[in-house]
Amino acid sequence: MAGFRLPVLPPDAPSAVAASTVSPAPAALGDGPVPADPLLDPFARRIRYLRLSLTDRCNYRCVYCMPEDVTFRPRAELLTFEEILRLLTVFARLGVRRVRLTGGEPTVRNGVVDLVARLAAVPGLDELVMTSNGHRLPELAGPLAAAGLRAVNVSLDTVDADRFHRLTHRGDLARVVAGIDAALAAGLEVKLNAVALAERGLSDAEVDRDIVGLCEFAWARGTVVRFIEHMPMSGGELFGDGREVTAARIRATVAAAFGALEPAPPRSGPPRGPSRYWRLVDAPAREVGIISAMTEHFCDDCNRLRLTASGELHACLGHDDATSLRDVLRAGGDDAAVERAIAAAVSGKRAGHEFQRSGAGGPTKHMVSIGG
Numbered sequence: 001m002a003g004f005r006l007p008v009l010p011p012d013a014p015s016a017v018a019a020s021t022v023s024p025a026p027a028a029l030g031d032g033p034v035p036a037d038p039l040l041d042p043f044a045r046r047i048r049y050l051r052l053s054l055t056d057r058c059n060y061r062c063v064y065c066m067p068e069d070v071t072f073r074p075r076a077e078l079l080t081f082e083e084i085l086r087l088l089t090v091f092a093r094l095g096v097r098r099v100r101l102t103g104g105e106p107t108v109r110n111g112v113v114d115l116v117a118r119l120a121a122v123p124g125l126d127e128l129v130m131t132s133n134g135h136r137l138p139e140l141a142g143p144l145a146a147a148g149l150r151a152v153n154v155s156l157d158t159v160d161a162d163r164f165h166r167l168t169h170r171g172d173l174a175r176v177v178a179g180i181d182a183a184l185a186a187g188l189e190v191k192l193n194a195v196a197l198a199e200r201g202l203s204d205a206e207v208d209r210d211i212v213g214l215c216e217f218a219w220a221r222g223t224v225v226r227f228i229e230h231m232p233m234s235g236g237e238l239f240g241d242g243r244e245v246t247a248a249r250i251r252a253t254v255a256a257a258f259g260a261l262e263p264a265p266p267r268s269g270p271p272r273g274p275s276r277y278w279r280l281v282d283a284p285a286r287e288v289g290i291i292s293a294m295t296e297h298f299c300d301d302c303n304r305l306r307l308t309a310s311g312e313l314h315a316c317l318g319h320d321d322a323t324s325l326r327d328v329l330r331a332g333g334d335d336a337a338v339e340r341a342i343a344a345a346v347s348g349k350r351a352g353h354e355f356q357r358s359g360a361g362g363p364t365k366h367m368v369s370i371g372g
């Protein structure tokens with residue numbers, strides 16, 4: 001399928017982190033001792049959170065995520081359940097406390113409910129959560145909750161059924177809404193994720209209507225929508241034509257529709273992620289989250305790693321470099337070898353991404369292959 005480039009922005013368009021702050025790629029640690037704290041990165045950021053991709057396959061084809069004719073990895077390259085469990089056990093022993101299952105679409109992995117039950121029992125993990133497109137949640141939300149899943153973030157970019165179908169190339173809004181409601185009924189904590197991207201031809205008024213519609217949809221269910229600034233993965237290619245919507249624009253639209261916003265007070269407990277929350281001054285229970293990776297970046301607080309479905313450990317979403325933990329396992333490596341490989345990846349964690357809003361400086365990989 002022919003791809004589009006993002007519109008080229010003026011030269012002062014912000015880059016999150018200057019190129020000069022880039023640290024070297026991971027160095028191999030050989031057979032030496034495991035470092036004392038493998039999850040402490042060179043910038044004194046402690047890793048507590050792992051995004052674990054269960055598959056690179058998906059039943060949707062969102063325009064910002066992958067091309068229609070994407071090539072998937074051969075199944076033999078995917079980590080087996082036993083390999084995933086072994087790696088998770090090591091990560092938890094080293095200090096990872098929170099795991100988010102992602103993909104591709106995690107619910108299309110065969111046996112996902114059984115896997116969740118086994119992962120939920122890994123000693124040391126405090127929290128197992130998932131990000132899903134919601135399509136299979138009408139059937140799976142109850143079993144997943146019973147297996148030990150605590151929460152699900154459902155991706156929903158619009159509540160307009162036609163536009164949803166276009167953005168996802170095959171999505172069924174009614175099923176996703178049923179999935180969200182099934183997740184709430186099953187007792188899962190639910191949040192909505194919306195990538196802020198306007199298709200070509202969409203007027204400003206239609207963009208505003210989408211933002212407002214998502215807020216109303218979320219609030220009617222007692223939940224929250226988090227708008228995610230589009231990140232130019234895939235070397236800046238976009239598999240449909242569109243333009244970005246910035247965090248500032250989203251706040252302005254919400255304030256114009258519902259009244260003034262103020263920062264929501266920090267939540268109790270450890271920091272959960274990059275979303276910054278705002279609430280209506282006149283209705284503080286109504287919040288909006290903004291994940292502004294591009295215009296108001298949050299790399300300084302990054303506490304996460306990403307493990308792809310084929311076992312590549314990415315220390316940063318914004319760079320292609322990765323360390324294969326699957327190769328370590330399949331070469332017969334013991335847990336110390338796995339820990340050394342994890343430490344090598346963490347020691348190469350960059351200060352931040354170098355995405356430019358024009359699409360330059362980011363990874364060539366598709367979002368779907370790293371896991372979002």
Ligand code: SAM
Nearest residue numbers: 065103104105131132133155193230231367372
């Ligand atoms: N299939 C699941 C889903 O859609 O929720 C999980 C995987 S998806 C890759 C994870 C998240 O990444 C989704 O919320 C999706 O909207 C987001 N995402 C995908 N491509 C993106 C991009 N280029 N910029 C920002 N977010 C993106």
Ligand code: SF4
Nearest residue numbers: 058060062065104133
């Ligand atoms: Fe699939 Fe999620 Fe990517 Fe959409 S964002 S194509 S649902 S993996």
